[in-house]
Amino acid sequence: DSGVTQTPKHLITATGQRVTLRCSPRSGDLSVYWYQQSLDQGLQFLIQYYNGEERAKGNILERFSAQQFPDLHSELNLSSLELGDSALYFCASSRGTGIQETQYFGPGTRLLVL
C-alpha cells in the first residue's frame, strides 16, 4: 500500500458526461500528479500540482482540468467525455517538486465511457 488513495475505483458513464476523480496524497506529500494509462497511448503524464499550485503540464486535453485543495487532496475533472477517454487514471504523490522526488502511485480509477 503506497499510502495514496483514489476514489472511485471504477466509473462507468456515457459520452458527453462529466466525472470527477479524487486523490488523497501520502501524509506529508505536497505534490500530486495525474497520469492516464490507455492501451494505445500507454502511461502519459497529465498535470502536476504542488501545494495548491499548478507546476507542470503534459498532454492534458482542454476538456480535462484539475485542482489541488488546501488539504492537499486533488481532483481531476473530465468533461464532454468521449469513448477514447476510457482509461485507467492514476494519481501519484511526492514530498516536493524536482526530478529527485520519488513518486508513489495510487491504485487508479478505471473509467469506462459507453
Place this chain on the structure above:
Amino acid sequence: GEDVEQSLFLSVREGDSSVINCTYTDSSSTYLYWYKQEPGAGLQLLTYIFSNMDMKQDQRLTVLLNKKDKHLSLRIADTQTGDSAIYFCAESYRNNAGNMLTFGGGTRLMVKP
C-alpha cells in the same frame, strides 16, 4: 519530450534470472525508476537510480546503468511466479516549474513454473 523504450515481452522459468532492458534519451542528469504493475493494480515502486551511478542492488533486484549508451536494465534474481507482472521503466525530468515521469511501454514478464 523524452523517449523511453522497452521490449514488450519476456518469458523465464521459475528460479532463473530475468533481465528487463530499457533505453532512455535525456542527456542531462536524471533519475530513472522501475515500477511493477500487477493485473488490475496500481504501479508499485521497485527501485530507482541516479544517472551518475553505475549500479544499485536491492535484495533480489540489481539495476545496471550504461550512461554512454543510455541503457538501463533491471535484473531479478531467482525469479518467482509472483514476479509475473508488467515492468515499467521511467525517466524523471523537469517540466516548467515542476517535474514529471516519462514511461516506457512496459515489459510483460511471464514466469513459468
